[in-house]
Amino acid sequence: xxxxxxxxxxxxxxxxxxxxxxxxxxxxxxxxxxxxxxxxxxxxxxxxxxxxxxxxxxxxxxxxxxxxxxxxxxxxxxxxxxxxxxxxxxxxxxxxxxxxxxxxxxxxxxxxxxxxxxxxxxxxxxxxxxxxxxxxxxxxxxxxxxxxxxxxxxxxxxxxxxxxxxxxxxxxxxxxxxxxxxxxxxxxxxxxxxxxxxxxxxxxxxxxxxxxxxxxxxxxxxxxxxxxxxxxxxxxxxxxxxxxxxxxxxxxxxxxxxxxxxxxxxxxxxxxxxxxxxxxxxxxxxxxxxxxxxxxxxxxxxxxxxxxxxxxxxxxxxxxxxxxxxxxxxxxxxxxxxxxxxxxxxxxxxxxxxxxxxxxxx
Numbered sequence: 001x002x003x004x005x006x007x008x009x010x011x012x013x014x015x016x017x018x019x020x021x022x023x024x025x026x027x028x029x030x031x032x033x034x035x036x037x038x039x040x041x042x043x044x045x046x047x048x049x050x051x052x053x054x055x056x057x058x059x060x061x062x063x064x065x066x067x068x069x070x071x072x073x074x075x076x077x078x079x080x081x082x083x084x085x086x087x088x089x090x091x092x093x094x095x096x097x098x099x100x101x102x103x104x105x106x107x108x109x110x111x112x113x114x115x116x117x118x119x120x121x122x123x124x125x126x127x128x129x130x131x132x133x134x135x136x137x138x139x140x141x142x143x144x145x146x147x148x149x150x151x152x153x154x155x156x157x158x159x160x161x162x163x164x165x166x167x168x169x170x171x172x173x174x175x176x177x178x179x180x181x182x183x184x185x186x187x188x189x190x191x192x193x194x195x196x197x198x199x200x201x202x203x204x205x206x207x208x209x210x211x212x213x214x215x216x217x218x219x220x221x222x223x224x225x226x227x228x229x230x231x232x233x234x235x236x237x238x239x240x241x242x243x244x245x246x247x248x249x250x251x252x253x254x255x256x257x258x259x260x261x262x263x264x265x266x267x268x269x270x271x272x273x274x275x276x277x278x279x280x281x282x283x284x285x286x287x288x289x290x291x292x293x294x295x296x297x298x299x300x301x302x303x304x305x306x307x308x309x310x311x312x313x314x315x316x317x318x319x320x321x322x323x324x325x326x327x328x329x330x331x332x333x334x335x336x337x338x339x340x341x342x343x344x345x346x347x348x349x350x351x352x353x354x355x356x357x358x359x360x361x362x
Contacts, residue, residue: 007038015040015051024057065348067109067337071116074341076133078119079348080107086121088133091341094354098136102129109151113158120161122149128163130175142173144180151227151255153196155238156218162238164191170226172238174215181213184224184241185234193227193266196238197258203278206242223278225264227253233266235278245281249274257298257305265305267295273307288317290324297337306345308335314347329355 004027008014011022020040027033036054053059068079070091077091078100086107088098103123110121112133119131128142128149147166154161155172160181164170168188172181185191199205199221212219219239226234229252235244251270258264262278263285273288273295293311304318312330333350340346345357 011038018042024053026057064350065336065352065354066106067111068339068346068348068354069111069119069337070339070341070344070346071112071133072114073116074344076112076116077339077346077354078110078112078133079354080110080121080123082106084123086110086119086131088119088136089354091344091346091356098133100131100136100138102138102141103127106148108149111152111154113154115158118158120152120154120158122152122163122165124148126165126167128152128161128173140175140178142178142180144171145169147190150190150192151194153194153224155196155222159217160215160219162194162196162224164194164226166190170194170224172216172219174213177215179215181215182241184238185226185236187226187228187230187232187234189228189230189232191226191228192253193225193255195225195256195258195264197223197225197264198261199223199237199278200261203244203262205237205244206240208240208242212239223258225256225258225266227256227266229253231268233274233276235264235281244278247274247276247281254295255298257300259300259305265298265300267298267307269294271295271309273298290315294334296334299338299340301340301345306338306340308338308347310334312349314338316345327355327357 007024008022014020014022022038025035034056036057038051041050051059064082066080070077077089080086084103086100089096105124107123121129126145129138130140145165149163149165151164161173169183170185174181222238224238231249233247233253249268250272251268253266256266267273271292275285293309297308299306306316308314312332314327314335316325330349335347335349337348343359347355
């Protein structure tokens with residue numbers, strides 16, 4: 001029988017510091033609990049902490065899956081990790097197909113382009129990269145951010161992409177010419193999440209002060225949503241750069257997504273999920289609070305949404321149902337990201353596992 005292992009909840013942050021420590025314990029069946037600690041001896045050239053364990057414990061590998069996505073056809077998955085690499089795998093069985101290497105330090109976000117053959121990634125090295133899922137080559141590298149890239153969004157078919165960074169800026173990029181088309185917003189605060197959505201016809205997105213570049217494709221009817229570390233949720237016209245609203249929440253915003261042309265969701269560090277209407281954003285449509293754990297990801301799903309949190313919970317909320325569907329298995333480890341394809345739901349977790357759930361009709 002396997003012995004349960006418990007570890008300090010913020011071990012990843014604690015072990016990023018020289019001589020940083022994190023506690024752990026193990027309770028073998030029928031035996032006394034073994035208590036110990038992990039100690040950081042420094043940060044290696046690859047950005048991974050060099051960690052030693054106290055007597056009775058062995059450190060084999062330090063890694064975590066930070067993000068994942070599923071291709072539009074459902075055949076391939078991509079996942080990123082804290083060791084600077086990404087993996088392309090068969091979605092049906094997890095079989096490894098490609099390893100994408102080129103980032104330095106953590107790869108914070110990854111997603112497929114609509115074609116399902118190309119991957120966009122952003123990392124703590126402040127670089128945004130485009131990869132071929134077929135041969136693992138890096139075809140484009142964007143440089144310009146001064147801090148780690150925390151989230152990305154793809155505009156329409158992918159001629160343009162958006163990135164949000166620790167440096168407080170959101171940038172629009174031209175994939176064809178590997179160039180930055182402009183700084184869409186400069187917040188002065190880390191941008192933890194970004195989302196692009198098509199605006200309802202009733203929403204006035206404003207007019208751009210300058211003629212947009214001919215390299216901007218599909219930005220004219222889009223909204224850009226920014227989840228900020230300074231407790232602010234910002235929405236603006238993607239092409240116009242004009243503000244639509246600035247909403248102040250209860251804590252840092254970690255993630256955001258659009259539900260429709262006027263409804264959106266955003267999750268905070270203290271566990272609140274805000275549903276707002278762009279046409280009247282001052283008062284939330286509703287605020288969902290299931291625990292005080294950070295909301296890690298939000299994803300529109302059917303007539304509702306999927307949310308994951310830092311306490312290991314992951315759940316589906318359907319607007320026409322009065323109950324919540326729980327996705328179990330992560331225990332107490334944060335579930336960083338959720339992706340879907342038809343009736344399949346995939347999650348990635350700090351425990352290094354990708355889980356796949358098969359849904360019956362709801």
